[in-house]
Amino acid sequence: MSWPLIGVTAALIGGGVVLQIWSSGSARGGRQHALQLPSVLLYSLAGALFLFSAFPDSFSEGRALGFGLGGAAGFAAFFMVASFAWLSRTQSRDRLAAELKAAVQENSRLRRQLTATATPTQAAVPLTRTTRYEFSLPGDRRHHLGMITGNLANVLGTDVWVNPENTRMEMSRVTEHTISATIRYHGGRRDAAGHMVHDTIALELAELMKGQAQVAAGQVLVTGAGELAESHQVRRIVHVAAVEGEPASGFRQVMDLGRCVRNILTEVERLNTGGEELRSVVLPLLGTGDGNSDLSRTAEALAEAVVGYFRAHPDSAVRTVCLLAYTDVQATVCRAALDMHLDSGQPGRSG
Template identity: 35%
Template sequence: MDGGFNGENADSEQESSVVNTGRRCFVIMPFGVRTEPISGRTYDFDAVYNRLIEPVVRGLGIECIRSDKVSQAGMIHKEMIEYIVNSELAIVDITMGNPNVMYELGVRHTARRSGTVIIRDAGSNIPFNIAGMRAVDYTVPSGESPEEDDILAESQSLLESIISNSLDRRTQDSLVHTVVPGLNVALPAKVIATRARHLYPAAADKQFEIITGDIGNIDDVDAWVNPENTRMELARMHDASVSALIRYRGSYRDKRGHVTRDAVYGELRRVLGGRTWAGVEPGTVVTTPPGALRRSNGVKLLIHVAAHHGEPGKGYQLIKSFTNCVTNSLEAIDEYNSKFTTKMQSSSMIRSVLFPLFGNRGRSGSQQEVTSEIVETAHEYLLSWPDTKIARIGFLAYTDSDLEQVEIALKRTGLCRSKVCRNGKD
């Protein structure tokens, strides 16, 4: 790896005015000044980075890292691959067809189905083996005359538009994933240990939230949605699922932690009555008291929604009409709130609800689409029923992948994050 850009030429006052979205862009390109052997043309790649790429990326609130900055002794290849695979956005400059650049582009296209922007100097040629891929032409003049500033500004505007479109739409841009649909080589999602609330105002007195961390640490949401199966069986207490955690945390236990009363399961059986073995129709909502979750987490109501359907030998799959689960859950809350008619009773109303990202585990390329439809359905509900007493709709982001998916989904609805509250506090 060569180069020498130190990344410290940016105006500190300008940097402080940029809102960091938590996104990261990894820039794959040659470094320094290079001369093409055949044409004899010279390219200043540091100028391309300093004047075009870095200002545009940083202006969008995205952390910008160029590949020559990954230089920890003995770990360069490991770090390089991790940045290529894990960065939400990658910009790849294929000017001159540098072998390192082409190799890293191949790794990126194998790892990510979207989020890769290929660029090149407008006067250069595209290597024949990627000639079918779209490359954004740029021009970075060597001078700083008004005419040349206009040319640079045009390239910056085009790059900004392409980046925004790539992040918002998530259109597949990888040849590898086009040829091999369903391929998934990404590193496992990382659990988010820190509890935080990412706030997205939606209306005068309404807002969406992304709540990160373990659901067991959340204590400021009135109602929790439990994505249950159509048999309404609840998971075993020690399973790794939201259903299992709700069942265990909702139970009453002795000093050794042993369950003395399986409260949530008992309430669900009681509400369903006889013939519980028959289950319910897909999308059906059953509400129950929260058991011990009222004391430990401040939960007022549990909303069990039949979001999964099981088949012998096939396991459980998300129902096709999964968006009905969102609508039906919100309708159930409004119906619950309707019985509180006096001002004195208003404190008992459900004003906030938490949705886990049900149904998106292991769905490969469709995970983003599932999350986007869940978020869009909730947004449509608020628009359709402005008088609802629900003021906060939260989505649980247990991993960095969850967080990225909900951020994209909310942005697609036109909502912008206002702030992040650490540890759940403003």
């Protein structure tokens, strides 16, 4: 058997394997069995080519579609006819798979609708356990979208923390119950009694703001992590202008949350290009504290923006973005938002 024929045979088998793996993907649900047919045909052609090239004196004979066939053609025809017969029996399986896929999608839609319209009967309960969930994006094993539950102060090993800040970039007082206050306190240097003796992150942010009263909605500024680098393995804090304030009226969430997310990830990517290795980001529900915003809409907008960024930047060095869910209600809306963009057949990671 000549080397060119061996190469053609290997190519046919390799093509069949690739097609079989592709057709087995969950995205092809409802057509998986039917899409196996091209693989079977490639295997049969490869087998016929190999047998009748390695053993030229061999002989096979058969009939297909009223025609008599012999030699390699007869051998291949036998497999093709058998394949079509097999295909006719797969239609019911594909129909059931399609119905199951449609039912799963409808269930997810109804769950999202229920989450969006339900009125909580009791106050949100803070989650005491910090758990991380990460899921591969459909068709993209490189990037993950996920959720981290619990208090940000208990999150370890995430490279970038996002701080939802106001357009004046004025951090909250350390006694306030906000993400900004948590980052400010834990990032500052403290004495043995726990009192802050150096306001590390707030001072660096103020230095970046020197000469300007405020920034545009959605703009980001990056500082170091202060003491969080050692205590929580955080490398960078990305401050994003996620709320706007008015005198005597409080704060409101900015209109374009997608712009906030794109600016955050673009800045992290710029730092990676500069030599840093920032692979993971924890993203709070921007502007849902004093921002008086809708939790479900916010979670959906953030998840959609993250997925859109990864789709537009398939080579992004950022591997994982996790939404932060501090309460049980936030965890519910975050999971509903993830379900909108995640394939249930994709494996996830948790810890």
